[in-house]
Amino acid sequence: MASEKTPVTHDLSKLFEKIKDVRIAMLTTTDEQRQLHSRPMYTIKPEHDGSLLFFTDADSAKVFEVRRDDSVNLSYSNPEDNVYASVTGTASVYHDQAKINELWSEPMRAWFPKGKDDPSIRILKIVIEKAEYWDSPSSVLSQAYAYVRAVVTGEKSKDDDVNQHAQVKAR
Template sequence: MSEKSPVTHDLTQLFEKIKEVRMAMLTTTDEHGSLHSRPMATIKPGEDQALYFLTDSESAKVYEIKKDSQVNLSYSDPSSNVYASVSGKANAYRDEAKIAELWSEPMRGWFPKGKDDPHITILKVNIEKAEYWDSPSSLLVQAYAYVRAVVTGERSKDDDVNQHAQVQPK
């Protein structure tokens, strides 16, 4: 494997990797200082290069973020071998215009009163750093990596069959 993964300041490739991964695991720090993770549906990356979610204003995550805004989002799609980890600062707030922009009808399962539900809160994660891995799932590509390793006696390099990068927005 490569000793050092490439670093980019462009979030485009990260957003491209996670756009089909609907669920992320959001990790916050609870009142006892322990890590607390739960699944969250990513709505979409914003033009401001942040990630947006809708949540209930009375949820534990809102309380935890107000105490410590540092969070992590983990994305995983084993079927396509895409994985990402995003670290950043979260902010929970209410903005009716932004809620209307982010709203889609399937969210009614969590907010039966619709986009006007007074408990809907926006959770915005400003990305500080991220990392992604994308390994091809094709058996042909995996076979290539195996044969190359057997023939050369060296393990496959990340850039042979994988995409891996660190993302550090400016």
């Protein structure tokens, strides 16, 4: 029996399309004890260079963690639409007031009450190295089809008949 292979693409646009409505990602870094440390982050937007941008505070633990070990993971999940993604990349932190001004939106004030001129705002940039996404139709009809097919044929559904699963390699 031939093993099924997950399709691989180098096109990040499909990944960005999948996660565009999932505003919160779980960012995982490695802490001082070399243990995984995760926290929610608000995704600002993907950049044309294949990176994702976030705002963070200059004194946050994640800033220290990514300066010591810049390998990170982002997990995106939208259970209502059955969309999931895992992104592995390299993190950097910097201050660029022009970029902060460009990316600023008023809801960010919840985290930075002083506004876009708050001197503690930093940009956390994650350059994507690889990613994987899963997208299954959420309709009852699609799920019923997969169930009936499995019962009748004794075979599990194939990726292309009820869901999408792909790996994205940015380089």
